[in-house]
Amino acid sequence: MSEQPPGWTLDPDRALPAEPGVRALAREIYAATSRLPIVSMHGHVEVDLLVQDSAFENPAELFVIPDHYLVRMLVSQGESPADLGIPTHDGTPFETDPREIWRRFCRNWKLFRGTPTRYWLEHELAVVFGAPVPPSEEAADELYDFLLDTLSREEFRPRALLDAFNVELLATTDSAASTLTGHRKLAETDGRQRVLPTFRPDDLLHIRRPGWAADIRELSEVSGIEAGDFDSFLAALRGRRAAFLQAGARATDHGHLSADTTPLDPADAREIYAAGLRGEASPAQADAFAGGMLFEMARMSAEDGLVMQLHPGVLRNHHRGIRTRYGTDQGFDIPVRVEFTRALQPLLNSFGMDPAFRMVVFTTDETVYSRELAPLAGAYPGLRLGAPWWFLDSPEQMRRFRESAVETAGFYNTSGFVDDTRALASIPARHDLARRIDAGFLARLVAEGKLGLDEAVETGADLAYHLPLQSYAPRS
Missing domain, CATH: 1.10.2020.10 (uronate isomerase, domain 2, chain A)
Incomplete structure (x- = not known):
């Protein structure tokens, strides 16, 4: 990275607390974390950008x-x-x-x-x-x-920037039917596995989505298992998860509107899947299938060790005209209220106490951190809170996350900061902001006599680096 030129200098204390005594403490904590390696385990940079490595x-x-x-x-x-x-x-x-x-x-x-x-x-x-x-x-x-x-x-160039940013691990987001060719090429080129795939099966779990039947055909082709019925569909998904694990994947990623995880009776699941293939599934059936498949994904994570990431609560492509003219993901994804306590109960009752199961939950609804998610993460060993995500990854909401979650869940039932960006050049900026906000929050605890400075420095390093590594560590 370049040194700042004399004509444009950023405030070295940007985003740190304004009160002089707390700011001095925050500077010390930030100095101990600012140069730690970056672990970016919830990202959307395209692997082909790094494979091609073009200017x-x-x-x-x-x-x-x-x-x-x-x-x-x-x-x-x-x-x-x-x-x-x-x-x-x-x-x-x-x-x-x-x-x-x-x-x-x-x-x-x-x-x-x-x-x-x-x-x-x-x-x-x-x-x-x-x-x-x-x-x-x-x-x-x-x-x-x-x-x-x-x-x-x-x-x-992209790969040189990864080195300049001190990126130790970078996760991409990949469809369940991805051949993962780019990841293999990159690992061969780099001689190390620094860029990891993440298993994202959303397109296959929403059976009324346009193109769903075509995606099922693609899954069948890539997996080598004809997914003509529900049981074969589950087998094909397990096969793809195994391929992702072999390619270095450490996590799955699920973006649903609801957090519902009610399991389906196998007979009902088979019936709904068959209706989906015929193009006859009702909205109610599609919702039930999505919730039931989140439960199945949790079961598979307990089996194979992939960390399950869930981020519900976004009504995507809110403006139909924008979607028609420009396609999906054009800035019209709008957060909605989410209920977690009852929605996650089936999943957590089955897997939340299982030492083999790990889940990281993100949300765009900050009102649920103190009311629902922090108490859940403070009770279930299998659950951790993801860092503020998407619409919440701003300075004030990062501070509010710490204030609302830490008293109940502590620092160590969170994932640490893992970002959420498809913009390669913004990765160090996002991690720098998170480290500054955490330094300020920890400094306040020191100033109030709630932590020693040595504890605050250690915690800052854990949030920035050690907790992301631990939260997404491969199963031994």
Whole structure:
């Protein structure tokens, strides 16, 4: 990473507490954690980006077009996704000039004041890429040309950036039917297994989703098991999980609307699966199947040791017109309220006390941490709380997470910080922010006489590095 240039210096105490005495303690704790290796076990960087290891084409392709946080803010202020370079699916024109896309972003820089996007982008631009000035309408072309030249250098290619960021482990997210070819190529090229796949079977567990039958055919082809009935479907999933384990996977990932884990009677599961293949499954049957399959995924995790990650509570693709014109995942995924205590009871009653079972739960509904999730994690050995995720990975909500969860669950029933990004360059920024917020929270405990400084330093290191390694350690 580049040193900050003299023309643009970020505040070294950014995101640390304002009170001078607590800030001094936080500086000491942060200094002990800031250079620890990064363990990024809940990420969405595409493995092919690292396999190809090509130079990033331009600043718009790196910073603007793929960042749904950034795009959604500009769209909320009247910008068109097409004008920001988002390709259309209906043949309507969209902006293809990356410099013009970059200028549009720079003109709107003030919209990100007070947001985590502002923090991450400042860290990426100033610390990672050494940009001479912050974005603005006046500096747009100067900044674009500087970044274009910087991105052409070998040390700013994707795999070199992993080294510069001190990434020890990086998990990707991969469909159950993935051949995992990219992971094998990367392990052979690097001579080590630093980038790990994560088993994400969502497309196969929602039987009314468009394209579900085609995905079942793909699963059958890749697994070598014809998934023509429910029992064969389960066998095919077990086979794919085994292939992921062989490729180094340590976890599964499940993004459902509900946290329901009610098991299905086998006869009912077979009937619903058959109805799905015929295209006749009802909404109620589809919901029951999704919940029953989460229970089956927990059973399989207890069997094979893959850590089960669950992050329910997002109504995806809220605006139908945006989905039709631009496709999925364009910033219109909106959080909804989630109930966990009753929803997870079947799963936790069956597996929560099993030493072989491990589960990490994330949520976008911060109201449930103190009411439901912290008490559950504080009781069940198989359950840990994931770090603030997605809409909650902002400074104030990170602080509130610690305040609401630690008193009941403690620090050590959490996963540590594992991030949630598809933007490679934002990984160090996200981890840096989490380490600063945790340093501030721990410093306050020291100032209040609740922890010794040595304990706070040790806990900070655990949250930043040791707990993620432990939470996702392969079964011995």
